[in-house]
Amino acid sequence: MKHLDVAAIKDGSVIDHIDSKSTLKVADLLHIQNEEQVVLVGINLTSKFLKKKGIIKIEGKIIDQKEANKIALIAPNATVNIIKDYEVVKKFNTVIPEIIDGIVKCFNPNCVSNHNNIKTKQHVVNKNPIRLQCHYCERIMGAKDIVLI
Amino acid sequence: MVRFKQRDIISIRHFNKEELLYILDLAKQMEQMDNTELLKGKVLASLFFEPSTRTRLSFESSMKRLGGSVIGFAESGVSSAAKGESLSDSIKIVEGYCDIIVLRHYLEGSAQLAADVATIPVINAGDGANQHPTQTFLDLYTIQKTKGTLEGLTIGFLGDLKYGRTVHSLAYALSHFGAEMYFISPPSLQLPNDFIDVLKDRKVKCHENESLRGISRRLDVIYCTRIQKERFADPVEFEKVRGIYRLSRAMLEEVGIKNDLKVLHPLPRVDEMDDSLDATDFAVYFHQARNGVPVRKAILAAVLGAIA
Numbered sequence: 001m002k003h004l005d006v007a008a009i010k011d012g013s014v015i016d017h018i019d020s021k022s023t024l025k026v027a028d029l030l031h032i033q034n035e036e037q038v039v040l041v042g043i044n045l046t047s048k049f050l051k052k053k054g055i056i057k058i059e060g061k062i063i064d065q066k067e068a069n070k071i072a073l074i075a076p077n078a079t080v081n082i083i084k085d086y087e088v089v090k091k092f093n094t095v096i097p098e099i100i101d102g103i104v105k106c107f108n109p110n111c112v113s114n115h116n117n118i119k120t121k122q123h124v125v126n127k128n129p130i131r132l133q134c135h136y137c138e139r140i141m142g143a144k145d146i147v148l149i
Numbered sequence: 150m151v152r153f154k155q156r157d158i159i160s161i162r163h164f165n166k167e168e169l170l171y172i173l174d175l176a177k178q179m180e181q182m183d184n185t186e187l188l189k190g191k192v193l194a195s196l197f198f199e200p201s202t203r204t205r206l207s208f209e210s211s212m213k214r215l216g217g218s219v220i221g222f223a224e225s226g227v228s229s230a231a232k233g234e235s236l237s238d239s240i241k242i243v244e245g246y247c248d249i250i251v252l253r254h255y256l257e258g259s260a261q262l263a264a265d266v267a268t269i270p271v272i273n274a275g276d277g278a279n280q281h282p283t284q285t286f287l288d289l290y291t292i293q294k295t296k297g298t299l300e301g302l303t304i305g306f307l308g309d310l311k312y313g314r315t316v317h318s319l320a321y322a323l324s325h326f327g328a329e330m331y332f333i334s335p336p337s338l339q340l341p342n343d344f345i346d347v348l349k350d351r352k353v354k355c356h357e358n359e360s361l362r363g364i365s366r367r368l369d370v371i372y373c374t375r376i377q378k379e380r381f382a383d384p385v386e387f388e389k390v391r392g393i394y395r396l397s398r399a400m401l402e403e404v405g406i407k408n409d410l411k412v413l414h415p416l417p418r419v420d421e422m423d424d425s426l427d428a429t430d431f432a433v434y435f436h437q438a439r440n441g442v443p444v445r446k447a448i449l450a451a452v453l454g455a456i457a
Binding site: 113135 | 160162235236237254255256257258259261262276277278279280343346347
C-alpha cells in the first residue's frame, strides 16, 4: 500500500505540486483559517517534478477553476484534485488568468487603489516570469512584489 | 478606424500610432482655425486637486475658444474632498453637471478610477508621477512641427528620468516612430528598470549616459526636465549634479551639437536651463507651452464628437 506523507481526505480538494516555499501563501489565499472541517498542510514533501513540494488538503471544499487560477499566480505548477469518497473524480491544472481581480495589493504606495475603498485589479503582461500591471497606476510588479490582500 | 468620440484620455499607452497622428493632424487644423462655436453649449469640469498653471489654463482657454464653458476648482481645499468625500463619489456628482471631466490628482491611477466610474469622458491632466497624456500629445506636436517629422529621430532625455512622468510618456509614444533614445541622468535619477524593459520589448534602441559629452552631436532633440532638489537625500550630491545638467548656450557650444538641434522642456524650469538659450533657434519650449492650446482643442473636439 502506498505510504502517504499527508493523510487522505474523504471528500474535498487537494492542491498538489505547490512550490514548497509558496505553500503557506496558497493556504492564506484560500483562507483555510475559516474552514470548519479538516485541513492538512504538508511542506517539503518529495516530488518527482519539483525537488520539494507543498500540498494542501481541504475536507468538504470544492475548488473551482476560477479559484484555482488565483492559486496559479503564486504557485504556477499547482494542480487541483477533487476527491469524492477517497477517489480522485476530477483533476485540473491551474492557469494564470488574464486579469487579476481583488486579490493582489498594488505595491505602489501612491496608487489610488491603496487610498480608496476600491477593488484592486491587475493585467497579466507576462506569465513566466510573472509580471502584473496595475489597472490604475500602470506600475509593473514581478513575483517578489506580489502581496495578497 | 480612428475613433475618439466619448473616449477617455487616460494614458498614452492606450493610443496607437495612427491615433497619435490623427490628433496631431487635427491640432494643426485647430492652429489655423479662428475661435469657433464647435463646442457651444458643452460644459467642461476642470477638477484640479493639485496645482497647475499651464495645463489648467490651456484646457480652459481651449474649451472657451471652441465656444464651450468651464466649471471647476483649482485646489482640493475648496472641493468636497476636504470634507472626506471619496474621488468616486465626487466624479459621480460632477458628471451630472458637465459633458467632460478634466482631472488632475496627486494619486497615481486616479484618472483611470474616475474613467471607470464616470459615464462621460474623462481626460487625465496628470495623475501623480504616472501619466500626463495631453502633455505628451503636445510634446509630439512640437517635435513634429519643429523637426518636420517624428520618424527615426535621435532623442536625448536629460535630468530627472526616474520621477519625470513626461519623460516616460514621451519615450513610450516615440517608440511608435523608430526613435533612438539616450537617457542622460545622474545614477540616482536613472530611468526605472521596468520602464527600460518596456522600451526594449518595443525594440527601442536605448542608451544610458551620465553626461551629454560624447553623444550630444548625435541628438536631434534634447528633452530637458527639472532635477528636483527634494529627491536628493544629501544636498552635496545635488550640488554635484546640478552644474552638469545645466543647459546653456555656452555649454551646448562646448560639447558640440547639430545645427538644427531643438531643446524642449515641459516647464516650469528652475535652474537646469539657462536663459541664454531662450533667444537661440534651439529653444522651442515656449512654443511647446503655447502648443498646449491647439492640441487640447483637438482632443476636446474629437472626444466630444464635434469633429468626425
